[in-house]
Amino acid sequence: MGPEKMKEIITDVLKDVDVVIGYKQGFDKLHATPCFINKAEQIEEIIWSPVCVQNLASFLPSLKAKKVGVVVKGCDSRTIVQYMQEGLIDRSKVVVVGIPCTGVVSVKKVLDKVNHQPIEDVVFEADGAILVKTPAGETKLSLADVSPDKCSTCLYPTPVVYDHLAAEPIKSVKAPEDVYKDVEEFEGKSLEERKVYWEKEFDRCIRCYACRNACPMCVCQDSCIAESRDPHWISQKSNLSEKFMFHMIHSIHLAGRCVECGECERVCPMGIPVNALKKKLNHDMKALYNYEPGVNPEDKPPMYTFSVEEKKIEEHKL
Amino acid sequence: MSEIAPKELRIVGFLCNWCSYGGADTAGVSRFRQPTDLRIIRVPCSGRVDPLFIVKALLNGADGVLVSGCHPRDCHYTDGNFYARRRLEMLKQLLPYLGIDEKRFHYTWISASEGQRWQKTVTDFTNQIHKLGPLHSTTEAHSGS
Amino acid sequence: MRVGVFICHCGSNIAGTIDVAKVAAEMRKVPGVAFATNYMYTCSEPGQDEIKEAIKREKLNRIVVAACSPRMHELTFRRTIEKAGLNRYFLEMANIREHISWIGLDKEANTNKAIESVKMAVAKAMNNKPLYSQSFKVNKRVLVIGGGVAGMQAALDCADGGLEVILVEKSPSVGGMMARLDKTFPTIDCSICILGPKMVDVAQHDKIKLYAYSEVDDIKGYVGNYQIKIKKKATYVDWVKCTGCGACMEKCPAKNSYDHFNFGVAPTRAINIPFPQAIPKKAKIDPNYCRQFVKGKCGVCAKICPTGAINYEMQDEIITEDVGAIIVASGYGLVDMDKFPEYGAGRYPDVITGIQYERLLNASGPTEGHILRPSDKTEPKTVVFVSCAGSRDKSCGIPYCSNFCCMYIAKQAILTKDHIPDSQSYVFYMDIRSPGKGYDEFTRRAQEDYGAKYVRGRVSRIYPKGKKMVVVGADTLLGTQVEVEADLVVLATAVTAAPGAPQLAEKLHISYDTFGFYVEGHPKLRPVETNTAGVYLAGCAQGPKDIPASVGQGSAAASKVQALFSKDMLESDPAVAKVNENTCVGCLKCIMTCPFGAVKEKELRGGRIVANVIETVCAGCGVCTATCPCGAIQLSHFTDNQLLAEVNTICQK
Amino acid sequence: MANTINPYLPEIVTIKNVIEETPNIKSFQVVFNDPERMKTFTYEPGQVGQLSVFGVGESTFVINSPPTRMDYLQFSVMKAGEVTAALHDLYPGDQMGVRAPLGNAFPYEQMKGKKILFIGGGIGLAPLRTLILFMLDNRADYKDITIIYGSRTPPDLCYKEDLNEWEARKDVELILTVDAEYPGWKKKVGFVPTVLNEVAPSPEDTIAITCGPPIMIKFVLQNLAQLKFKDENIITTLEARMKCGIGICGRCNLGSKYICKDGPVFSLAQLKELPGAI
């Protein structure tokens, strides 16, 4: 399934919208970059391969005034559903070009495998093998080895919402109970171990806000309380408690809203597992309210509603 | 400050104005003895309590945080404590994931007439925090990058 | 910033266990505090003058009063500083009495805690912003919930004062419990004779709109502007046509219907008028017993009714009324007999409740005023009264005293002797509570003039023996076991909250205690107010009380409403949510969570969408503020920065 | 700069007097706590200072008292954000921090012997006030001085005492205007640029100095051009968010120029060279 079908669809969609957001090749073959297509001649630039990692749906709220076509993978499509739940987009002004996806690469993992050499070429072979060429030679990798963790438990390889589908739908072969295995595993650690773990991870944070700005559900963006004096939740100091607090703000604001696209973690230049806390929260939302973000447009995010009788919440005793 | 200060731990309480703050008043009027560690912040409703206040307190030096509102269905603002319940439960479950003992945070419902229940809650929670000891906060561990 | 701090001694209430001078001295060291002092009674007139003078003399612009609970005196001091020219929201209070001095004896620990608490208040005060009220129009109509003596009194006082009154009564007639009483203590007045005229007044008053057999379904709005939904329950009789002739009741074949008015002392008809003096005097069908409903055919009443008022198809009806204030006089209930297995749990027909006995005594009751045992309709010669059946009994979950049982038992003992001169009454009591005017004399008359034998002790068991009921109890004064073979036993069953009281409280947003009684604004000083502006209490809904007290509260509540309505415009509380349009991102999550629908979408010039708070609808709960991810919607007076200032003060040390 | 070692370290001053100019503008007269410093402190008209409310932050204001009157330094503060709100809460006797002087000054040397036209709006009179008072204190050095000043309403006019004094002087022409009719107001009504056109001063041998809200400046510049003022004879002073005050932190740059260091005073000719300035 090459990008040809997708190009055809986009050619069609473009007649009807102001702009289509797709992927084109970035500064090397390992990097794709979003492209905003408003002229037919740009369509040739479009690519589709496992390097197309960005969640393009994130751009939709900022383009609310326009009619927009957007290319989404299964995971990214949940963003659109969540936007619908929260009323952040006008669905009638969005044309979704869905791509059934068998997994993307983690650029960090690939670079690690090739010692961070400059990339000269990347070829995806039919059997799932990846040939990466660097000045030091050619390395053969398998997609499964260099996929981000989210792909290994992906339940939605085919977009949950779309207007056009660029290939035949793919059924998930992953077990739903595995999605939060990492959360449960981490819960096996002692309190002290967990504390030390997070302190070490968050200590690397440089508060560049890439995680926040790349997050499709961080609606505040320029109005984020991490940078405001009124309210003054955190200072600009770069000590651990402030970094920790920033990540708590980020996570708690995403409670029951994170669609697990993993952008926060992918874009972190310091390699902090930023998505892990949100996964934990999602795990709890599922357990408490049987809620899964970004799946059903009719749902209401659990933090913005309630039940008079909460069946799963027990009163805490002292 | 005074010598007794080190014996006390830092406990922050968020009490809704209509029920629990009144409950604490009732306990006071009834002269129900309580430990002195707790510092009370009056809020209109438990629904006003952003879970981030609790995180902020725990990260910045508090050893325990107590939130108390009206009993479910008895909220002065109808639904405020229903939202509070979801938010606070979310936090209650998240804290241990971060390595913070969830016992350092307690939320409950106490009405304006329940002075005795308030006394018991403060006493038990304070004892619980003392059992856990001070929370070694993460502040100024090392400032990296 | 120039904060002035005033530490109140409250006599020795605070100063006894807090070193107030030290607290004031510590405050003088706090940056931003320009003045700090301690004073014997800050709330007294000279105390308030001291604040006013200091504001002018020291050019203070924020005031912290460390004293009692703000629930007590916040308004007092707000007015004080306003008189001195400061915005009233520049006041903060530190509660060093209820929350410190009264709950601990360790002066050092208390002083330390007080210092920190006052520092918190100073930190918050420095973040206080001036807030200004908006005025809004008051709807000068009042809703009275409950047509008992308290509710009727409130309704009449309001109506006589010129207010329009909506009176909602759950049962088919007004009158409440008092209408069921035979006589009243201590005067032995005929109850219905003194109540009846009031009931008629209610019915005939052109300012009172009575909804009988109706319930409050829903309440929206706020003081001055409530929207009430009233459910008129189906009576299956068109009350416009019904003349109350009673023909239907005579002919109704369903003769075994439960008589709610008479507490089941005897059966009644499925279609009935509850009692001869009922207001409104209209018939109503009980579909649980009516053959037309139970069996699907009968129609006798429809045939007999001279005005054709019967309508089996009638449905409940919802009516909307707008009012500005609400008086809750929803009355009380009585504990179920099945709470008392040791007394037969209601299985013995000759063990009855006090209110049932009233109906036996009453001339318009089922026995036409003859005391006849329910089992065999014979006159009892030995009657045992058991007080505190449930009351003051923790095992029953009722630790409180039901207030008026001692008195009505004495009355019933007297009436028993009047009705049956050769009878003997026994009263098992725990304490005789008769503190009212003429009350104690009354209980003595029962004993001394009417020969009632008072036994101090609890009844442990009642069991039947032949036609008699054996009452086994202790005489704690003599220290002996007592057994009385009685013909009839009357239990003074405990007063409880009215059925459904918590549900009504939830609709009203008022508090209720563990037992379901509504909580007054202050037990001493605001006995008929609630903490919800515009909602007032009267009668037993607040707790057990006798008729004069209930009537007094009805009048008191009415006068509160009159005072409220004396102005055409009310001032809104400005401590409501406010949107910073510069930082609002228009995600509108606040709209999703606002319990009052007070937040609306607003389009700015240029098309940007932001949230907008309707100030008069906002009740100030702050749910939106805790929802808003970007801190753009802030609850005034409880902003993030104000609460963070308090948190930070606690956390530093 | 007296403190050559640390340009970030403010000097402590004490507020001597606070004047409520308008409902939301207050002027603060301050003196250095160190009396020696008060004697050695020098600056030129147009230079600015950073005022510190410790715990809140810093904000930039022009020193609007002239170097010819060194009893105190005066700053005028319009309430807008966190720092200005905190400044408004200060009273005589309170302390604050000052970093001054910063930035460049009006080219008053080059103005000598010329006619001077001041055009100000609202709080924009503050920087002009320094220069006006400086020129009045050196009156002989300059030819005709004309001041056109306006505000929204009469209560919004700043420096009312000065205005009265200037009005009384024969060697100054003061033209006051307010945006709309106002009870008791007998002087001109209309926006400053309109009044400028009515007055129609000759560009001959004249330097125009203007400061005020951006929209006013925009039209004043247009109208001055129509009146045939040359770009190099039009001087304005810019306002921008400054932090460091020494041309590093990157906020106030217009291309390669930093308002805090290379400005705030620019001629229109200079501004036209800078990207995004106009």
Place this chain on the structure above:
Amino acid sequence: MADTGFIPKEKWGAFIEGLSTKAQVYVPCLEGDTVLFRPFGKEKTLCFERPANSPPKSVIFPQSDTLFSFTFIKDPDNPQKTEVELKEHLDFPKTIVIGSRPCDAKGFTVYDRPYTETDTPDPYYKGRREKTTIVTMTCNSPSAGCFCTAVGGSPADKEGSDALITEVEKGYFIEALTEKGKEILQGPGVEDGKAYQGDATKKQEAVHSMVKNPFGPKGLGKVSPELFDNDEFWDNAVSKCVSCGACTYLCPTCYCFNITDEQTSDKGERIRTWDGCMYVHFTLEASGHNPRPTKFQRFKNRVGHKFSFYPEKYNGVIACCGCGRCIRYCPMSVDISEIVSNLQGA
């Protein structure tokens, strides 16, 4: 010159440890898959193989730095009056950075001009800079996205460093470039380096040739003023930018900062923290006015500063060291070299 030395591979660890007894030593450490400069400690995993994710700029220009602390002093007898006492913090420890790359070192020279070579030098930067020895390491190979040679640098460039280390087969060849650099040669286990000079030069040249030049054979030319002031050009170029600050915070030459006050009760600090011109708050004024409200205006300023404004002010020196971090770590793979190429017009 005797200004060279050699450290055999097996003594490398001891060499660093030795230096760490005399100064605060910062070395690139591996944490997870991230390399960043950390104070040396035996428990750390050192990683010199590739450039660190973030440059060592925080050593001299900490992300958050206390400019001074203030204390309010009150006389309880006269509570009306509050005195303020200020205290600067200008004591800086002797520090050595080992393992920075030539591009990182060049970054410091970009700082030096505005921070030290003015009439109002920045005492915090200057103080740390003077106390810090920069021991740079020649790159083993270029990294994805880097282009130092196109902006006047090289993988073995000496500018800004006190010493340059080049890894050769048997160990590390050191070249001292300044007096501070010479002190490094006194470190434990340093042998005579002459014999390895040749190997080192060979390696340096080899790596140099591997670096790509994104500006084509003609190299970096003049920015076209027409394009530079063309809003549409910028709008198209940066529509995918998410306005985060990863590029600026990882940039060795980005030096913008913020100053804020933090206060707790009677004391507080004025802190200087990293800030970036990519953030909307950066230029937002209290009135709500913002001279650079859109992300393309902010991006334009960033590119303009590096390739136009800075060179204009400082004799044509480009304020970009070509480290490639802003490209490599950009969430959306925005490529500044591509934008600059396009800015040169036809």
